Amino acid sequence: xxxxxxxxxxxxxxxxxxxxxxxxxxxxxxxxxxxxxxxxxxxx
Numbered sequence: 699x700x701x702x703x704x705x706x707x708x709x710x711x712x713x714x715x716x717x718x719x720x721x722x723x724x725x726x727x728x729x730x731x732x733x734x735x736x737x738x739x740x741x742x
Contacts, residue, residue, distance in 0.1 A: 713741040 711717060717740075720733040 711741060716740040 708717075708719075716738055718736055718738045720736045722733050723731045725731075
C-alpha cells in the first residue's frame with residue numbers, strides 16, 4: 699500500500715445506471731473493518 703487514501707473518484711461510468719457503493723478500511727496490521735452503510739447514485 700502506498701499510504702492512506704482519504705478520497706477516491708470513480709469516473710467514466712456508463713449511463714443510465716444506478717451504482718451502489720460501500721467501503722471498508724484497513725489498519726496498520728492489515729485488519730479490515732466491516733463495510734460501511736451502502737449508498738447509491740443514479741446517473742442519467
